[in-house]
Amino acid sequence: xxxxxxxxxxxxxxxxxxxxxxxxxxxxxxxxxxxxxxxxxxxxxxxxxxxxxxxxxxxxxxxxxxxxxxxxxxxxxxxxxxxxxxxxxxxxxxxxxxxxxxxxxxxxxxxxxxxxxxxxxxxxxxxxxxxxxxxxxxxxxxxxxxxxxxxxxxxxxxxxxxxxxxxxxxxxxxxxxxxxxxxxxxxxxxxxxxxxxxxxxxxxxxxxxxxxxxxxxxxxxxxxxxxxxxxxxxxxxxxxxxxxxxxxxxxxxxxxxxxxxxxxxxxxxxxxxxxxxxxxxxxxxxxxxxxxxxxxxxxxxxxxxxxxxxxxxxxxxxxxxxxxxxxxxxxxxxxxxxxxxxxxxxxxxx
Amino acid sequence: xxxxxxxxxxxxxxxxxxxxxxxxxxxxxxxxxxxxxxxxxxxxxxxxxxxxxxxxxxxxxxxxxxxxxxxxxxxxxxxxxxxxxxxxxxxxxxxxxxxxxxxxxxxxxxxxxxxxxxxxxxxxxxxxxxxxxxxxxxxxxxxxxxxxxxxxxxxxxxxxxxxxxxxxxxxxxxxxxxxxxxxxxxxxxxxxxxxxxxxxxxxxxxxxxxxxxxxxxxxxxxxxxxxxxxxxxxxxxxxxxxxxxxxxxxxxxxxxxxxxxxxxxxxxxxxxxxxxxxxxxxxxxxxxxxxxxxxxxxxxxxxxxxxxxxxxxxxxxxxxxxxxxxxxxxxxxxxxxxxxxxxxxxxxxxxxxxxxxxxxxxxxxxxxxxxxxxxxxxxxxxxxxxxxxxxxxxxxxxxxxxxxxxxxxxxxxxxxxxxxxxxxxxxxxxxxxxxxxxxxxxxxxxxxxxxxxxxxxxxxxxxxxxxxxxxxxxxxxxxxxxxx
Numbered sequence: 001x002x003x004x005x006x007x008x009x010x011x012x013x014x015x016x017x018x019x020x021x022x023x024x025x026x027x028x029x030x031x032x033x034x035x036x037x038x039x040x041x042x043x044x045x046x047x048x049x050x051x052x053x054x055x056x057x058x059x060x061x062x063x064x065x066x067x068x069x070x071x072x073x074x075x076x077x078x079x080x081x082x083x084x085x086x087x088x089x090x091x092x093x094x095x096x097x098x099x100x101x102x103x104x105x106x107x108x109x110x111x112x113x114x115x116x117x118x119x120x121x122x123x124x125x126x127x128x129x130x131x132x133x134x135x136x137x138x139x140x141x142x143x144x145x146x147x148x149x150x151x152x153x154x155x156x157x158x159x160x161x162x163x164x165x166x167x168x169x170x171x172x173x174x175x176x177x178x179x180x181x182x183x184x185x186x187x188x189x190x191x192x193x194x195x196x197x198x199x200x201x202x203x204x205x206x207x208x209x210x211x212x213x214x215x216x217x218x219x220x221x222x223x224x225x226x227x228x229x230x231x232x233x234x235x236x237x238x239x240x241x242x243x244x245x246x247x248x249x250x251x252x253x254x255x256x257x258x259x260x261x262x263x264x265x266x267x268x269x270x271x272x273x274x275x276x277x278x279x280x281x282x283x284x285x286x287x288x289x290x291x292x293x294x295x296x297x298x299x300x301x302x303x304x305x306x307x308x309x310x311x312x313x314x315x316x317x318x319x320x321x322x323x324x325x326x327x328x329x330x331x332x333x334x335x336x337x338x339x340x341x342x343x344x345x346x347x348x349x350x
Numbered sequence: 351x352x353x354x355x356x357x358x359x360x361x362x363x364x365x366x367x368x369x370x371x372x373x374x375x376x377x378x379x380x381x382x383x384x385x386x387x388x389x390x391x392x393x394x395x396x397x398x399x400x401x402x403x404x405x406x407x408x409x410x411x412x413x414x415x416x417x418x419x420x421x422x423x424x425x426x427x428x429x430x431x432x433x434x435x436x437x438x439x440x441x442x443x444x445x446x447x448x449x450x451x452x453x454x455x456x457x458x459x460x461x462x463x464x465x466x467x468x469x470x471x472x473x474x475x476x477x478x479x480x481x482x483x484x485x486x487x488x489x490x491x492x493x494x495x496x497x498x499x500x501x502x503x504x505x506x507x508x509x510x511x512x513x514x515x516x517x518x519x520x521x522x523x524x525x526x527x528x529x530x531x532x533x534x535x536x537x538x539x540x541x542x543x544x545x546x547x548x549x550x551x552x553x554x555x556x557x558x559x560x561x562x563x564x565x566x567x568x569x570x571x572x573x574x575x576x577x578x579x580x581x582x583x584x585x586x587x588x589x590x591x592x593x594x595x596x597x598x599x600x601x602x603x604x605x606x607x608x609x610x611x612x613x614x615x616x617x618x619x620x621x622x623x624x625x626x627x628x629x630x631x632x633x634x635x636x637x638x639x640x641x642x643x644x645x646x647x648x649x650x651x652x653x654x655x656x657x658x659x660x661x662x663x664x665x666x667x668x669x670x671x672x673x674x675x676x677x678x679x680x681x682x683x684x685x686x687x688x689x690x691x692x693x694x695x696x697x698x699x700x701x702x703x704x705x706x707x708x709x710x711x712x713x714x715x716x717x718x719x720x721x722x723x724x725x726x727x728x729x730x731x732x733x734x735x736x737x738x739x740x741x742x743x744x745x746x747x748x749x750x751x752x753x754x755x756x757x758x759x760x761x762x763x764x765x766x767x768x769x770x771x772x773x774x775x776x777x778x779x780x781x782x783x784x785x786x787x788x789x790x791x792x793x794x795x796x797x798x799x800x801x802x803x804x805x806x807x808x809x810x811x812x813x814x815x816x817x818x819x820x821x822x823x824x825x826x827x828x829x830x831x832x833x834x
Contacts, residue, residue, distance in 0.1 A: 047393050050364045051416020051526040058512050066505045075481040079361040083468045083485035085797060086357040092484055119391045120366065123358050153413045160394030183416060183526050239537045240720035264524035265516040274516055280523030280530040281537030285409055298403035
C-alpha cells in the first residue's frame with residue numbers, strides 16, 4: 001500500500017533517525033505539507049462514457065493514480081471511486097462546493113436540450129445545473145475529454161440531446177483549461193493539474209484553450225510513418241500496410257497532440273507508452289480537435305480533398321515550397337513545444 | 351412501516367443510475383419489498399450513427415462505454431463483417447480476442463477491488479480521506495487486519511488493471527478505445543517482440559489473479575455467506591457466446607446458451623424481443639427484434655419510468671454476465687446469488703487469462719491480420735459477443751452504402767431493464783426483493799446486490815426520473831441521411 005501524507009511525515013522522521021534527512025529539512029518539509037492543504041477536486045461526469053476517468057486510472061508518468069488520490073489531491077467527489085452513494089455522496093459534493101478555490105473537473109458533454117434533463121446527476125439537479133452551480137466557487141475549471149471540451153461524439157450530428165461543451169455553457173471563462181482527447185491521455189490531465197498546482201496559474205494555452213505543452217505539435221509532424229524512400233513519401237494504399245496512412249483516412253495533418261512521442265499506456269518506466277493509434281496501423285481520428293467527430297469522419301476515407309481520388313504519390317512528394325508562412329508558424333510552435341516538453345526524442349517501440 | 355429509499359446517484363459504477371427501493375417489515379426483518387432501477391442519461395448513439403460510413407461504427411460505438419470499449423469494437427466488427435460477407439484472417443481474430451481478453455481482465459479487477467469491495471470493508475483507519483470519506487460503516491463489514499489486506503490489494507489491483515490495459519494497447523494501439531479493430535481484422539502487425547511483451551505482462555497479471563484475486567473473492571465469500579442466499583432474482587441465465595476459436599466462430603471459449611427451468615438450452619438470437627411498455631419510447635418501438643429496432647423517444651408516455659427498453663428472450667426475463675457464461679459452459683454451478691456473481695467473475699478472469707496465454711502461441715509473426723473489403727450498397731448484419739457484464743449485440747442495416755439503422759442491445763439493458771409489457775420486473779429489480787436492510791440511512795446491502803451485477807449505465811439509454819415533469823424529446827426519424 002502507498003503512503004498517505006501523514007504516513008509520509010512518519011517515514012520522513014524515520015529517515016532522519018537513519019541520517020538521511022537533516023532535521024531542518026524535515027521541519028521545512030512538514031511545514032510545506034501542513035501549511036498547504038492538498039488541492040480539492042470536484043469531478044463531475046455528464047453525457048460521456050467515463051472513458052477519461054478510466055484513462056486517468058492508467059496514469060504513471062507524473063504520478064500513479066493511487067498516489068494522486070492518497071498524496072496529491074483531495075478528491076471530494078468522483079462517482080467512480082468514492083465510497084459514499086446517494087445523499088451521502090451529494091452532501092460531500094455540496095459541502096466541498098461551498099468552499100471556494102477547488103479545481104472543477106468536468107468530464108462528458110452538457111446536454112441542454114429538454115431543459116438539461118437528458119443527463120441528471122442527482123435528484124433535482126441536471127448536469128447543466130451542476131456545472132453552473134459548481135463553477136461559481138471553482139478556482140480552475142478543467143474540461144476533460146473531447147465531449148467536455150468541444151461536444152465530442154455526443155454532439156455528433158444531428159446532436160440529438162443538444163450537447164454542449166463546457167466553454168459553450170460557461171462562456172468565455174478565464175479559469176477554463178481544455179484537455180481534450182477521446183479519451184484524454186492521463187498525462188495530459190495529470191500534467192495540467194501539476195502545472196496548476198505548482199505554478200498557481202493556467203499553463204500556456206492555444207486558441208482552443210488547450211495546453212500548448214501537449215497540443216502544440218501536429219500529429220503528422222512527429223509521426224514515425226512520415227518518412228521518405230528515395231525522396232518520395234510512401235503511402236499505405238490499404239490498412240495493414242506500412243507508410244503514411246493519409247490515404248486510408250489518417251487525420252494526423254489536421255490534429256494536434258503529442259501522441260506520436262508520448263504514446264499510450266506507459267509501463268513501469270513511465271516515460272513512453274507501449275503504442276498509439278497510428279503505431280498500431282490505425283489512422284489518427286483527430287480526436288483532440290474541435291471538429292471531432294463530424295469534421296474528421298468518415299474516419300477511413302482520405303480527407304485532404306474529400307470526394308477526390310488520392311493524388312499520385314509522386315505529386316504528393318513534390319510539396320516543397322508550399323505553405324511557407326504556415327510552416328514558419330508551425331515551426332515556432334514546434335520549438336516552443338520542444339522547449340516545454342521534457343520528453344527526449346522518439347524512443348521505445350514504434 | 352413502508353419506507354422508500356432512493357439511492358441517486360449509485361456510485362462506483364459506470365454511468366448514471368438511480369435505485370429506488372421500498373422497504374417494509376417482513377417476518378420481523380426490514381427488507382426490500384419492491385425495487386425500481388432507472389438510468390438518468392440519454393445520448394442517442396443509435397440516432398447519431400444514421401447516415402454515417404458503416405466502418406465508422408467501430409470507433410463510434412466504442413465511445414458508448416469507456417469501461418468496455420473493446421466489446422463494442424468487437425461487436426461492431428462482427429456486425430460489419432457479417433454485412434460485408436468477409437472473414438478476418440486467423441491472426442486478426444486472435445489479436446482481437448487477446449485485446450478483448452485484456453479488457454475483460456481489467457474490468458473484472460476494477461469491479462472487484464475498486465467498484466464493489468468498499469461495500470464490504472470498513473476502511474476506518476486505512477483510508478481516512480476523500481474520496482473514501484464520507485462512507486458507510488456498519489457492523490457487518492470486514493475490519494482489522496483482513497480489511498488492511500484487502501485495501502492493500504485495492505492499491506495493487508490498480509497497478510494490475512493498468513497492466514491489463516497496457517497489454518491491450520500492445521495490439522490495440524491504446525486503451526480505453528482501441529484503434530486497431532477494423533472491419534476485416536486488426537491493423538496491428540504481429541511480431542515476436544510484441545508477443546513477448548504481451549506475455550510478460552500477462553504472466554504478472556495471471557499471477558495476481560491466481561494468488562490474490564481468487565483468494566480475496568473466496569475470503570469475501572467465506573466472510574459473507576449470507577449473500578449466497580440473496581440477490582437471486584429470476585434465476586434464468588443467458589450467454590451470447592464470445593472469443594471465437596476458429597474462423598467460422600463455431601467454436602468459442604464461451605459457447606452461447608441459456609439456463610432456464612433447471613436445464614441448459616440452446617440460444618436462438620431470433621427470440622430476442624425488446625419491450626417498451628414502461629420505457630419512454632413510442633409504442634412503434636416495442637415488441638420488435640433488434641434487427642428491426644427503432645429508437646423513437648416519447649418522453650410524455652404515461653406509466654413509463656426508464657429510458658432502457660426491456661429486452662426479453664421468448665418473453666422471459668434473463669440475467670446476463672460472467673455467472674451466465676460460466677454456468678452455461680459448465681464451469682460454475684454453485685448457485686445464483688449476489689455472491690455467486692462475484693465468485694464466478696473471479697473464476698472467469700482466470701479462465702480467460704489462462705486461455706490468452708495459449709492464444710499467444712497461435713499467432714504467426716509476419717502473417718497478415720487484416721483482410722481488405724468494400725462497403726456493400728445494401729446489407730444487413732448482426733454481431734453477438736460478450737462484454738465483461740454480459741452478452742452484447744449490434745445490428746446494422748446498410749442502404750446506399752451508409753448506415754440506415756443501427757441498434758445496440760447492451761448487457762445492462764437486460765440486467766437493468768424496467769418492467770416489460772407482461773409486467774415482469776427487470777433482473778436487478780427482481781434480485782433486490784427480499785434483501786434485508788439493517789439501516790435505511792446506510793443501505794449497503796442494497797448496494798452489494800446492485801454492484802454484484804456490475805451495472806454499466808452509459809451503455810443503456812435513458813432520460814428523466816420517474817415522477818418528474820415530462821419533456822418532449824426532439825425526435826429524429828431513423829432513415830434520414832445525415833449528409834449526402
